[in-house]
Amino acid sequence: xxxxxxxxxxxxxxxxxxxxxxxxxxxxxxxxxxxxxxxxxxxxxxxxxxxxxxxxxxxxxxxxxxxxxxxxxxxxxxxxxxxxxxxxxxxxxxxxxxxxxxxxxxxxxxxxxxxxxxxxxxxxxxxxxxxxxxxxxxxxxxxxxxxxxxxxxxxxxxxxxxxxxxxxxxxxxxxxxxxxxxxxxxxxxxxxxxxxxxxxxxxxxxxxxxxxxxxxxxxxxxxxxxxxxxxxxxxxxxxxxxxxxxxxxxxxxxxxxxxxxxxxxxxxxxxxxxxxxxxxxxxxxxxxxxxxxxxxxxxxxxxxxxxxxxxxxxxxxxxxxxxxxxxxxxxxxxxxxxxxxxxxxxxxxxxxxxxxxxxxxxxxxxxxxxxxxxxxxxxxxxxxxxxxxxxxxxxxxxxxxxxxxxxxxxxxxxxxxxxxxxxxxxxxxxxxxxxxxxxxxxxxxxxxxxxxxxxxxxxxxxxxxxxxxxxxxxxxxxxxxxxxxxx
Amino acid sequence: xxxxxxxxxxxxxxxxxxxxxxxxxxxxxxxxxxxxxxxxxxxxxxxxxxxxxxxxxxxxxxxxxxxxxxxxxxxxxxxxxxxxxxxxxxxxxxxxxxxxxx
Numbered sequence: 001x002x003x004x005x006x007x008x009x010x011x012x013x014x015x016x017x018x019x020x021x022x023x024x025x026x027x028x029x030x031x032x033x034x035x036x037x038x039x040x041x042x043x044x045x046x047x048x049x050x051x052x053x054x055x056x057x058x059x060x061x062x063x064x065x066x067x068x069x070x071x072x073x074x075x076x077x078x079x080x081x082x083x084x085x086x087x088x089x090x091x092x093x094x095x096x097x098x099x100x101x102x103x104x105x106x107x108x109x110x111x112x113x114x115x116x117x118x119x120x121x122x123x124x125x126x127x128x129x130x131x132x133x134x135x136x137x138x139x140x141x142x143x144x145x146x147x148x149x150x151x152x153x154x155x156x157x158x159x160x161x162x163x164x165x166x167x168x169x170x171x172x173x174x175x176x177x178x179x180x181x182x183x184x185x186x187x188x189x190x191x192x193x194x195x196x197x198x199x200x201x202x203x204x205x206x207x208x209x210x211x212x213x214x215x216x217x218x219x220x221x222x223x224x225x226x227x228x229x230x231x232x233x234x235x236x237x238x239x240x241x242x243x244x245x246x247x248x249x250x251x252x253x254x255x256x257x258x259x260x261x262x263x264x265x266x267x268x269x270x271x272x273x274x275x276x277x278x279x280x281x282x283x284x285x286x287x288x289x290x291x292x293x294x295x296x297x298x299x300x301x302x303x304x305x306x307x308x309x310x311x312x313x314x315x316x317x318x319x320x321x322x323x324x325x326x327x328x329x330x331x332x333x334x335x336x337x338x339x340x341x342x343x344x345x346x347x348x349x350x351x352x353x354x355x356x357x358x359x360x361x362x363x364x365x366x367x368x369x370x371x372x373x374x375x376x377x378x379x380x381x382x383x384x385x386x387x388x389x390x391x392x393x394x395x396x397x398x399x400x401x402x403x404x405x406x407x408x409x410x411x412x413x414x415x416x417x418x419x420x421x422x423x424x425x426x427x428x429x430x431x432x433x434x435x436x437x438x439x440x441x442x443x444x445x446x447x448x449x450x451x452x453x454x455x456x457x458x459x460x461x462x463x464x465x466x467x468x469x470x471x472x473x474x475x476x477x478x479x480x481x482x483x484x485x486x487x
Numbered sequence: 488x489x490x491x492x493x494x495x496x497x498x499x500x501x502x503x504x505x506x507x508x509x510x511x512x513x514x515x516x517x518x519x520x521x522x523x524x525x526x527x528x529x530x531x532x533x534x535x536x537x538x539x540x541x542x543x544x545x546x547x548x549x550x551x552x553x554x555x556x557x558x559x560x561x562x563x564x565x566x567x568x569x570x571x572x573x574x575x576x577x578x579x580x581x582x583x584x585x586x587x588x589x
Binding site: 103104109235238307318327332336340344347360370419 | 492500504506529542549551572586587589
């Protein structure tokens with residue numbers, strides 16, 4: 001029999017319903033698994049052992065009632081960027097190492113209300129700035145498929161935890177690909193919802209006009225289930241969209257008849273990994289077989305997306321991260337003669353290299369004399385990229401593309417070349433600029449047995465269509481059944 | 488690409504309230520220049536008639552009603568004690584910082 005930890009959320013919920021296992025048993029087995037596997041992967045920054053018993057007994061009580069959610073009693077891992085009341089929330093930074101939030105992020109409150117068990121906080125690139133989870137103050141996370149490679153980032157801890165069966169599902173955040181790219185590199189399902197779909201309250205800000213929380217799961221069904229739980233209007237987030245949350249799980253259906261999928265020429269570029277290209281091309285054939293009509297589309301401004309993104313994201317970050325000044329919370333440097341010196345010492349010692357690089361870039365792009373040449377232009381170019389998609393969606397219902405130009409790369413191979421690292425997100429960034437939903441799902445393996453992900457991109461607030469297509473593809477191919485060889 | 492921009496990295500660091508060692512500054516300046524060259528690609532674009540886009544959502548941001556929220560067991564009233572609980576330096580409910588006035 002398959003171990004409990006290898007199951008999906010849906011499977012565990014079904015076992016609970018039939019009375020064949022209990023949250024206590026599931027949590028105990030999972031904690032054993034984590035203890036066994038995590039030291040080699042470093043996916044978790046912290047386990048919430050202190051509050052687990054209380055959460056388990058709550059869930060066991062809730063399961064007795066008839067209307068309990070399918071998430072009730074399910075252990076979920078949470079990226080360490082979401083505030084958790086009474087539990088350290090670090091953003092994988094020295095500057096927040098000892099920060100204990102007095103409140104829960106809205107998504108955490110929603111998960112708790114559904115009876116989900118917050119099992120621990122996962123590793124990430126510091127302040128979500130990175131594509132490899134190597135910039136974490138707590139050391140890099142490794143990819144369960146090949147421990148000498150990165151899990152992607154910035155939600156690499158969540159991706160590694162789910163892929164190695166250390167969590168049934170996880171929350172991540174995605175500013176330029178930070179859910180989808182690690183999902184692709186770790187062979188799991190990663191969903192970045194439409195900007196505004198999921199509350200950002202209690203999600204520590206990196207770039208406020210791009211950040212969006214989402215789900216990382218083993219299957220598309222589980223992704224739909226988690227999205228139902230965390231999505232929805234939140235008066236505490238001024239950019240939260242006042243839209244009803246659809247019952248995504250019950251809308252999933254097999255087959256792709258009557259759907260038109262656009263394939264953008266600009267996403268199949270020179271220098272792209274050959275095995276990735278092969279896997280994605282074969283996925284296109286599968287989609288045809290499932291009844292979809294495939295059309296060629298063009299997104300001509302794609303090549304400017306990375307440049308636009310790094311100006312806007314760094315500018316917003318330099319402003320958002322100004323709050324870390326050593327006064328109200330977080331790290332403070334010891335000896336300073338005056339306030340100004342204290343700010344500088346604190347920030348110089350508290351932030352890592354990549355974070356400082358982006359604060360500098362953003363400060364420069366917003367500074368007098370350069371604002372209109374960089375920030376102003378980037379905001380205009382952002383419009384062109386968004387309009388690209390609007391034009392493309394006149395010809396198709398959703399767009400199919402690779403998630404990442406390469407599979408998982410070796411630890412350290414891009415760390416000293418920021419530009420090379422930034423280009424890892426070339427296919428994911430445009431969606432954040434346009435605010436569109438995107439899902440990455442496994443679509444095969446390279447010759448070296450590394451997972452490949454494909455991305456399905458939808459219109460704003462049309463998660464339903466991409467979840468459906470992803471589900472149909474997944475049911476046909478069942479890549480999710482293949483697991484990394486990690487014991 | 489327009490003429491090379493000479494960035495005064497030290498001045499930017501000052502504005503950002505950061506500081507770097509001379510070695511760090513050297514590595515950093517080189518990387519910064521490469522990134523800057525890359526992002527200057529957007530200079531190729533014809534943008535005169537394009538409306539800037541600040542957010543993916545149309546329209547102005549919504550404000551919540553300016554009224555006090557009800558406190559519950561999960562969201563208790565914020566106290567002065569809570570406000571300074573995470574502060575690296577505090578005294579009698581106030582934040583303590585190094586000397587401000589010389």
